[in-house]
Amino acid sequence: MPAPIRLRELIRTIRTARTQAEEREMIQKECAAIRSSFREEDNTYRCRNVAKLLYMHMLGYPAHFGQLECLKLIASQKFTDKRIGYLGAMLLLDERQDVHLLMTNCIKNDLNHSTQYVQGLALCTLGCMGSSEMCRDLAGEVEKLLKTSNSYLRKKAALCAVHVIRKVPELMEMFLPATKNLLSEKNHGVLHTSVVLLTEMCERSPDMLSHFRKNEKLVPQLVRILKNLIMSGYSPEHDVSGISDPFLQVRILRLLRILGRSDDDSSEAMNDILAQVATNTETSKNVGNAILYETVLTIMDIKSESGLRVLAINILGRFLLNNDKNIRYVALTSLLKTVQTDHNAVQRHRSTIVDCLKDLDVSIKRRAMELSFALVNGNNIRGMMKELLYFLDSCDPEFKADCASGVFLAAEKYAPSKRWHIDTIMRVLTTAGSYVRDDSVPNLIQLITNSVEMHAYTVQRLYKALLDDISQQPLVQVASWCIGEYGDLLVSGQCEEEEPIQVTEDEVLDVLEGLLVSNLSAPVTRGYSLTAIMKLSTRFSSVNRIKKVVSIYGSSIDVELQQRAVEYNALFKKYDHMRPALLERMPIMEKTATNGPSEIVQTNGETDSTVLDTKHPPTITQPPSQGNDLLDLLGGNDVVPVIQTSLPTKPPSAGGELLDLLGDLSLTGAPPPAPASVPSVPMSQPPFLLDGLSSQPLFNDIGTGIPPMTAYNKNGLKIEFMFERSNPNPNIAVITIHASNSTEADMTDFVFQAAVPKTFQLQLLSPSSNVVPALNQGNVTQVIRVLNPQKQQLRMRIKLTYTYKGSPVQDLAEVNNFPPQSWQ
Amino acid sequence: MIKAILIFNNHGKPRLSKFYEHYSEDTEQQIIRETFHLVSKRDENVCNFLEGGMLIGGSDNKLIYRHYATLYFVFCVDSSESELGILDLIQVFVETLDKCFENVCELDLIFHVDKVHHILSEMVMGGMVLETNMNEIITHVDAQNKMEKSEVRAASEARVLSIIILI
Numbered sequence: 001m002p003a004p005i006r007l008r009e010l011i012r013t014i015r016t017a018r019t020q021a022e023e024r025e026m027i028q029k030e031c032a033a034i035r036s037s038f039r040e041e042d043n044t045y046r047c048r049n050v051a052k053l054l055y056m057h058m059l060g061y062p063a064h065f066g067q068l069e070c071l072k073l074i075a076s077q078k079f080t081d082k083r084i085g086y087l088g089a090m091l092l093l094d095e096r097q098d099v100h101l102l103m104t105n106c107i108k109n110d111l112n113h114s115t116q117y118v119q120g121l122a123l124c125t126l127g128c129m130g131s132s133e134m135c136r137d138l139a140g141e142v143e144k145l146l147k148t149s150n151s152y153l154r155k156k157a158a159l160c161a162v163h164v165i166r167k168v169p170e171l172m173e174m175f176l177p178a179t180k181n182l183l184s185e186k187n188h189g190v191l192h193t194s195v196v197l198l199t200e201m202c203e204r205s206p207d208m209l210s211h212f213r214k215n216e217k218l219v220p221q222l223v224r225i226l227k228n229l230i231m232s233g234y235s236p237e238h239d240v241s242g243i244s245d246p247f248l249q250v251r252i253l254r255l256l257r258i259l260g261r262s263d264d265d266s267s268e269a270m271n272d273i274l275a276q277v278a279t280n281t282e283t284s285k286n287v288g289n290a291i292l293y294e295t296v297l298t299i300m301d302i303k304s305e306s307g308l309r310v311l312a313i314n315i316l317g318r319f320l321l322n323n324d325k326n327i328r329y330v331a332l333t334s335l336l337k338t339v340q341t342d343h344n345a346v347q348r349h350r351s352t353i354v355d356c357l358k359d360l361d362v363s364i365k366r367r368a369m370e371l372s373f374a375l376v377n378g379n380n381i382r383g384m385m386k387e388l389l390y391f392l393d394s395c396d397p398e399f400k401a402d403c404a405s406g407v408f409l410a411a412e413k414y415a416p417s418k419r420w421h422i423d424t425i426m427r428v429l430t431t432a433g434s435y436v437r438d439d440s441v442p443n444l445i446q447l448i449t450n451s452v453e454m455h456a457y458t459v460q461r462l463y464k465a466l467l468d469d470i471s472q473q474p475l476v477q478v479a480s481w482c483i484g485e486y487g488d489l490l491v492s493g494q495c496e497e498e499e500p501i502q503v504t505e506d507e508v509l510d511v512l513e514g515l516l517v518s519n520l521s522a523p524v525t526r527g528y529s530l531t532a533i534m535k536l537s538t539r540f541s542s543v544n545r546i547k548k549v550v551s552i553y554g555s556s557i558d559v560e561l562q563q564r565a566v567e568y569n570a571l572f573k574k575y576d577h578m579r580p581a582l583l584e585r586m587p588i589m590e591k592t593a594t595n596g597p598s599e600i601v602q603t604n605g606e607t608d609s610t611v612l613d614t615k616h617p618p619t620i621t622q623p624p625s626q627g628n629d630l631l632d633l634l635g636g637n638d639v640v641p642v643i644q645t646s647l648p649t650k651p652p653s654a655g656g657e658l659l660d661l662l663g664d665l666s667l668t669g670a671p672p673p674a675p676a677s678v679p680s681v682p683m684s685q686p687p688f689l690l691d692g693l694s695s696q697p698l699f700n701d702i703g704t705g706i707p708p709m710t711a712y713n714k715n716g717l718k719i720e721f722m723f724e725r726s727n728p729n730p731n732i733a734v735i736t737i738h739a740s741n742s743t744e745a746d747m748t749d750f751v752f753q754a755a756v757p758k759t760f761q762l763q764l765l766s767p768s769s770n771v772v773p774a775l776n777q778g779n780v781t782q783v784i785r786v787l788n789p790q791k792q793q794l795r796m797r798i799k800l801t802y803t804y805k806g807s808p809v810q811d812l813a814e815v816n817n818f819p820p821q822s823w824q
Numbered sequence: 825m826i827k828a829i830l831i832f833n834n835h836g837k838p839r840l841s842k843f844y845e846h847y848s849e850d851t852e853q854q855i856i857r858e859t860f861h862l863v864s865k866r867d868e869n870v871c872n873f874l875e876g877g878m879l880i881g882g883s884d885n886k887l888i889y890r891h892y893a894t895l896y897f898v899f900c901v902d903s904s905e906s907e908l909g910i911l912d913l914i915q916v917f918v919e920t921l922d923k924c925f926e927n928v929c930e931l932d933l934i935f936h937v938d939k940v941h942h943i944l945s946e947m948v949m950g951g952m953v954l955e956t957n958m959n960e961i962i963t964h965v966d967a968q969n970k971m972e973k974s975e976v977r978a979a980s981e982a983r984v985l986s987i988i989i990l991i
Contacts, residue, residue, distance in 0.1 A: 011935055044979075051938055058841055058937065060853045078979075080972045087941055094846040117968050127950035128844065152964065155954060163950045189955045196952055238957060240912065247956040250909050290908030325871035330907055361870040 004037050005030075007051045014059075027061050038069055046073055047084045054088055067092050067099050074106045082110070082118060086125045094129055104134050111141040119145070120156055127160035135164040139171050146178040151187040158182070158193035162200045172201055172208065183221050188238055188245050191225065195251045202258050212259065219259055219266045223273045226252050230280060246287040253277070253294040260302030267303040274299055278311055289319070289327050293334070300338045313338070313345040320352045325361055332356065332367035339374045350375050354384070357391045369399060373406040381414040385424060393431050400435035404428050408440055418451040422458050430465055433472025441477050446589050448482060459486040460501060466511055471520045477528045480515060483508060484532025485586060488539040505540045509533065513549060527560055534568045538583040547572055711815040712798065716743035717772065719752070719798070723819070731789045739780040741772040747802040747809075752782055755797045761787040772802070794818040825951040826910075827885060828855070828900040829944065831933065836860040839895065839933045840940055844951035855879045863889050863896055873907055876900055890914045894930050913956065917947060920958050924965060942968065 005013075010030060017023035034049045050069055057063035070092060073085025093100045103125075110122035123145065126138060142164060145157035165172050175197070182194035198218070202209045212218045229244050238245035256274075260267040277295050282288040292315055299312040316338075319331030332353070339346045353375065356368035369391065376384045385407070392403045407428050415421035425444055429436065448458050462479035470476050483490065487508055493500035515521050515529040530553060537546045550572070553565035571579050712719040722736045741747050750770045756762045767782035788794060796815045801808065831840040838856050847855065858877040866874070868891075876885035880900050888910045889898040897914050901907075918928075924943060925932040933940055946961045947954055955961055 007938070008935055015934070055937055057849075058838055060838075060849070062849065078975050079968075080975050083942065083968070083972065084938065087938065087945075090945075091842075096846070115971075117964075117971060120964075124945050124949050129846075156949065159949045159952050159954055162952060188957060189960055192956065193952075193954060240916070240956075245956070246912065247909060247953065250906055254906075286908060287912055290906060290912060293908055294906055325869070326873065326908065326911065329871040329873055360867075363871055363873060363875075 004033060004045050004049055004052075006048060007055060010052050011055065023059075024061075027056055027059070031056070031061070035065060038065070043076070046076075047078075047081045050084050050088050054084075054091055057091060063092060071099065071102055071106070074103060074110075079115070079118065082121055086121045089125055090128050100129070100131060101133065104137055107134070108138060108141060111138065111145065116150055116153055119153055123153070123156040123160045127156070127163040130160075130163060130167065132167040135167045136171070139164050139168070139174060143174055143178055146175065146182075151185065151190045154185070155187070155189040155193040158190065158197045162197050165200055165204065169204060172205060175201075176208075176211075183218075183225065188248055192248050192251055195222075195248070195255050199251070199255045199258060202255070209258070213263060213266055219256065219269045222252050222256055222259075223270060226256075226273055226277070230277060241285040241287045242282065243285075243287050243291065246291055249277070249291050250294045253291070253298050257298040257301045260298070260304075262303065264303050270298075270302070271304060271308060274304070275308060275311065278308075278315060283318075286324070286326070289322075289324075289330075293319075293330050297334060297337075300334070300341070309342060310345060313342060313349075317349040317352065320349060320356065325359075325364060328356065328359075329361075329364055329367065332364065332371055336367065336371050336374065339371065343375075346371075347375060347377075347380075350380065350384075354387045357387065362396070365395065366399065369395075369403060369406070373410060376410045376414060378414045378416075381410065381416060382420075385410070389424070389427055389431070392428065397435065400432040401437065404432045404436045405440070408443070412447075418454050419457065422448070422451065422454055422461075426461055426465065429472065429475040429478065430469070433475040436474045438474075441474050444474075444478050445481055448478070449485075449586055450588055452588070455482075455486045456489040456500075457498065458482060459490045460498070463490055463503065463508070463511070464501070466515075470515060470518060473522050473525050476515060476521065476525050480512060480525070480529045480532040483512065484528075484535035487532075487536045491540070505536075505542050506545075509536070509540075509542065509545060509549075512536075516549075516553070523558055523560060526558065527564060530561060530564050530568075534564075534571075535583045537572075538580050707819055709817060709819060711737070711796075711817075712800070712811075712813050714811065714813075715804075715809070717741055717747065717800065717802070719800075721815075721818075723821075731787055731791075733786045733788060733794070735784040735786065737782050737784065739772050739782075740776050740778075741774055742776050743804075744774050745805050746774045747772040747804050749808075750780055750802040751800070752780075753799045753801075754784060755799075756786060757792070757795055759788075759790050759792050760794070763787075825904060826899055826901050826948060826953075827880060827951065828898075829948065830856055830859055830896075830898045830900070831940075832856065832860055832896055832898075833894050833930060834864070834896075836864070839930065840937060840944070842941070842944060842948075844948075851879060859887060859898055859900070860896070862887065863891075863898060872911060888914070890918075892918060895933070913947075913953060916956055916958060917944070920947070920961050923958065923962055939969075 014023055014026055017026055030052065034053060037045060037049050046069060050066055050073060053063045053066040053069075066088060070085045070088035073081040074089065076082060076085070089100070089103060093103075107122045107126055110118050111126075113119050113122070123142070126134065126142070130138070142157050142160050145153050146161060148154055148157070161175050161178075165175070179194070179198060179201075182197070183191065185191055185194065198212065202212060226249060229249055232244060238248075240246050243249075256266075256270050260270055274295055277291065278299070281291050281295075283292060296312040296315050299308050304312075313335075316331045316335055319327045320335075322328060322331075335346055335349070335353070350372075353368055353371050356364055357372065359365055359368070369388075372384060372388060388403065388407055388410075392400065392407065395403065407424065411421050411424045415424070425447070429444075448455070451458075459482045462475075462482050465475060466479045466483075487505075490503055490508060491505055493502060512529045512533050516526055516533075521529070530550070533546055533549055537543050540546070550565050550568045553561050554569055556562045556565060571582065708720050708722045710718060711721050718740050720738045720740075722738065724734045724736070737752060739750065739752065748771050750767075750772050752764075752767065754762060754764065763785045765783040765785075767780055769780055772778075772780050786794060795818075797812065798815060799810070799812050801810045803809070825844070827843070827845050829840070829842045829844075830838065832838045836857065841852065841856055843852060843855075855877070858879055862874055862877055866889075872889055874887040874889070875883045876887050880887075881902070885900055885902050886907065887898055887900050888907055889896055890911065891897075897918065899910050899914060901910055920943060921928045921933075921940065924939070925936070943961065943965055946964055947956070
């Protein structure tokens, strides 16, 4: 068999290939030759073949059949073979294959080889891809080499030790004694790798960290080394662009940072040297800046004195003015990290940061944007917002969403006036409307409802914006909602803030109808506009036109639109008397939770007030034949607010039993699990919904002056009723029951149930516990809310069940002695 | 920690690829392609730092690159490395190659991939910087090369001797 070709030949041949297919063919041919050569177990040419295999691997062709051959090469005596063998092992093998374990013995032998380069190869391979088993086996050898006087091997052993520690953290202790004199080396390579090793140990284990701080007096040693580096004159071997071994300086600074973090003594010890480095380093080249950057990061991280911190931030400010993009990028990144702690100092550089927004470089723009948002505060909001809005206009689409969210957040926090706030929002919607996040629409609507005096102005501006452009969905949605709500203000021209425009009802309806038919409108937007048109039926006089529109859409293909249209039609036909009440102005909504992003890098704001979601304000998903329709407006939506609770142990069937027993009284004693109950008991939802929305406490005037009463007192169990009135709705009485037990044994599994006449509605919240402790040691409390719209006399039947001394007890009672104030 | 060192030319052909974390072969090739895609889009006068692509760890990792003539030198690092320091490291690496190959050009890298690997393993080991002093690196690389050469010479001498004996 002819000798296999050299690597060089192979490369030359492959380069002559014109197409990918040709190249693949050549490689396959060569692979076949290599495979047959491997089978022949030819020692002389194995190394050449593996080299070729590695080249093909780099190009992307499979080369796994060479793994065993690498092992054979490693076992050979020749240095050339070993070199290629170890390289192949690093490139082709990994710890997922069992083959690599076969290397362990070879590496062990090589670690004790007489030639330092062979030892070096072994250390290198172990440090790159050693698995935890291998590391465990060979850690002893590595530790031995860490103490050798050969600096070439020592530095490699140090990095190998880092790898071992990463794979098997428990072995860290083993390397501790060897680290004692690592720092007294003269050789910079060893110094460098030792610092890396120490850094790794300190980062991994706080015990090590404190050990090094106190016992080893690491900080003074490091400070000394750093001083020597700076003070010593020009030394040609370590010089990089005029600075003496900048890599080592950077590493030492990093280790100092870890040592000084939250430790006063260490921080004090390094204050001087940091100041020295910061002032003496030359900044004309990248190396100087690298050192300064590291110094700044260290100063910010440790407990440095304030003068030093100001120095650091000024250095960063200087970086910002540097022409080199890299420096500016790095400065912006570090300012972002420090803006939380040293806000005022960073503020000084605000104008430079804002200038960076106009930079051409994408990475710099992004950093500048994040930093600008972090710097916005009450004083500079107007100026900053101007810049940021200008940025929003001109930036790339990838930034727009984040920028828009950031603007909303900042505006919410620091808006100097409502008009400014609304103007800003309008500006964002018109410039970046399609990139705005979905949940900002309800937020904006809520904001608009809350600024009552601005309604006319807002609706006017939104109307004008709609006339210009209907392609940006969030803008269109907000605008149509507003027009629906405040259309009367628009037509009557009541705007105070700016020149009122003359709009007729027909024009408004034209615009809204245009939205319905336009191809640009999303289905959701169409829903908004249909609802808006419907709302205008009570505010405008051209009802016939509206009726026509609504009836057309009763046969729309879009199910959502169709449903709305059909229901609105029904409103016109059968329930016309209810229409005005239904389509009244929305009340002011209160925020119950933070809607929207809490930071720019946002987490979806939770809205458990999805009930406030005004996407379907007057949607009636239940048959309109309910009383209390106004409250139905918000009821019956997909999300059931969690005010409905169920009694702890009683199964829902208990309600059924009670219902049987108490024929004429309607029961809402044992509420079934919340979601299932919504369709079956819709009536009880709406009043409590409103209460739940307003985040006011349940008990508004404690001590309204209604005296408590004893409802039941038998067999040692006493139940007292305490009354409060719930503020938003005077028809609701809130009763807290206190159950106490004067006998010597506890009453366990205590369940309280109540039933009221049909004209009332009742809601029971969950009790504080179901064990009434003996001898009046404690109370079980439970809250009952009774809705009494017709102001009739309150009567209640209660049923108590509990287990007393092992046997179950049940009792029924009627409570008629409610004080008159509780239901009047 | 350095996650990967890649050298590829202006058309995306890999000239050297060293990964310090394990990825499957396919993933490695994909990473090379993705990195090339990201880096080649960059303008000449923007900064040399990029967020890493999705395959190589997303925004936790950064790509620090330098463009020399026809080659891109890309180091993919995580947040524990100093960006400016790595830029300097790339510079030292290229200068070392220059010294070893005497005015290095792309062809040198093409035909001597294994040598480049050996030089690299004297500088970076297990994802960490081992040695940054150019002279040290070159000394050791030269010594190892000499060892290789002497072995090869000894082997060929042995072969010649055996042939002479046969005759």
